[in-house]
Amino acid sequence: MGRAFDIDPDDYVREKPGHQFLVRTEAYTDEEVFDLEMRRIFERTWIYVGHETELPSAGSFKTAQVGRQPVILIRDKQGQLQAFFNRCVHRGAALLREAEGSVQELRCPYHGWIFDLSGKTRLVSERNDPGGYGPNFEEPEGLVPVPRLASYRGLVFVSMDPDIVPLETYLGAMKAIIDAKLDLSPHGRIVIASKPYVCRYPGNWKLQTENIVDAYHFMHTHGGFVKLQAKYGDSTGDFGVHKGRSTREMREQRFRGSTWSCRYGHGFAQVPPADPSYFLEGEFGGFYRGLLDKHGEEGFERITSKATSTVFPSMGMIHQQIRVWRPISAHETEVLIYPYELEGAPDVFNAGMLRSQERFYGPSGFGMTDDVEIFARVTQGLRADRVQWLVFDRGMDTDEITEDGDYRGLPSSEAPQRALWREWRRLMKPAAHGA
Numbered sequence: 001m002g003r004a005f006d007i008d009p010d011d012y013v014r015e016k017p018g019h020q021f022l023v024r025t026e027a028y029t030d031e032e033v034f035d036l037e038m039r040r041i042f043e044r045t046w047i048y049v050g051h052e053t054e055l056p057s058a059g060s061f062k063t064a065q066v067g068r069q070p071v072i073l074i075r076d077k078q079g080q081l082q083a084f085f086n087r088c089v090h091r092g093a094a095l096l097r098e099a100e101g102s103v104q105e106l107r108c109p110y111h112g113w114i115f116d117l118s119g120k121t122r123l124v125s126e127r128n129d130p131g132g133y134g135p136n137f138e139e140p141e142g143l144v145p146v147p148r149l150a151s152y153r154g155l156v157f158v159s160m161d162p163d164i165v166p167l168e169t170y171l172g173a174m175k176a177i178i179d180a181k182l183d184l185s186p187h188g189r190i191v192i193a194s195k196p197y198v199c200r201y202p203g204n205w206k207l208q209t210e211n212i213v214d215a216y217h218f219m220h221t222h223g224g225f226v227k228l229q230a231k232y233g234d235s236t237g238d239f240g241v242h243k244g245r246s247t248r249e250m251r252e253q254r255f256r257g258s259t260w261s262c263r264y265g266h267g268f269a270q271v272p273p274a275d276p277s278y279f280l281e282g283e284f285g286g287f288y289r290g291l292l293d294k295h296g297e298e299g300f301e302r303i304t305s306k307a308t309s310t311v312f313p314s315m316g317m318i319h320q321q322i323r324v325w326r327p328i329s330a331h332e333t334e335v336l337i338y339p340y341e342l343e344g345a346p347d348v349f350n351a352g353m354l355r356s357q358e359r360f361y362g363p364s365g366f367g368m369t370d371d372v373e374i375f376a377r378v379t380q381g382l383r384a385d386r387v388q389w390l391v392f393d394r395g396m397d398t399d400e401i402t403e404d405g406d407y408r409g410l411p412s413s414e415a416p417q418r419a420l421w422r423e424w425r426r427l428m429k430p431a432a433h434g435a
Contacts, residue, residue, distance in 0.1 A: 265312025267416025
């Protein structure tokens with residue numbers, strides 16, 4: 001076995017409760033560590049692979065990666081979702097290479113074997129031709145299913161671990177964040193109606209996991225955007241996502257609310273509205289009044305709070321989008337951003353939110369380019385491996401542990417980042433998997 005299988009995770013993540021939290025440089029840069037992550041993290045957790053609305057009818061499919069394992073998510077003729085390894089059981093060819101689409105059956109392009117939408121073998125080509133298969137041939141039953149498939153409010157996850165805890169247990173406190181975002185729809189449902197934005201950056205996957213819930217970086221990394229918003233406000237196409245105020249007011253807004261470090265590695269930052277009644281005015285006052293009537297004052301404040309969140313290890317929700325990141329190597333990561341619509345919301349509301357997503361997160365937007373540049377800078381800096389440690393101490397002395405074992409931090413605490421690294425440390429130990 002390689003050196004990576006013998007690493008001591010406690011020597012990569014060092015924590016002195018309430019005082020110090022350090023992560024070793026090689027946790028980001030070592031390819032052997034990366035290989036071990038694919039097996040012990042990505043093949044042992046729940047991984048988000050799609051939303052039910054992306055597969056509207058029989059034969060609709062999506063392809064995805066679970067670590068390095070290629071999978072197919074497909075709807076069968078009974079309307080049920082199925083998940084299979086994207087591999088023909090004959091000679092191993094990938095059955096589908098498109099990101100999404102629709103098929104009547106699954107046909108291997110190599111030798112023409114055919115499988116139905118439920119994965120059963122339907123045709124072994126030229127079975128009885130000369131040199132074909134004899135009477136003792138044991139025909140494979142069908143495609144190999146992914147061990148676990150489950151969904152929560154339309155969000156579909158799979159796991160390679162047949163013994164993993166149920167999805168709702170795994171999500172834990174993150175369910176409240178998902179519920180709040182989906183309950184902003186009058187029907188409690190979202191729809192993936194747009195193609196994703198896709199980008200790759202030169203850096204480790206954990207940089208994205210850390211960044212999406214990092215309330216600390218915004219005023220610095222996105223300083224140019226902050227100045228633009230302070231000057232032009234909604235005229236930039238903001239649509240209320242990053243409200244244009246003075247720099248001082250934007251800073252005050254970002255230092256409100258709380259951050260969370262949750263069991264199983266999830267984290268989120270949450271900012272309640274300064275004045276929920278603000279939403280009841282203007283063009284969409286009627287839309288928001290309907291939500292207030294449905295959920296009451298407490299529920300209305302919950303669903304109008306802003307939250308950025310990550311479901312460990314590779315899925316996040318921020319504003320009106322689902323974000324997925326796919327590790328390619330220790331030094332390269334692919335990110336897919338899926339804007340979604342709120343079912344039952346006014347069309348002009350959903351259109352405005354999409355334009356806002358394009359403005360900040362799209363390929364020519366302000367936010368994605370800033371973050372990718374920072375990831376490249378971090379990757380460059382990590383080459384200075386004579387500097388052993390990265391520092392994640394911020395807010396440790398004020399984090400409060402809850403009855404559920406989660407940590408609640410102040411607004412710019414690095415509590416969400418510590419959630420990632422605590423779970424990383426746990427899963428990377430051989431004892432976590434009996435090997």
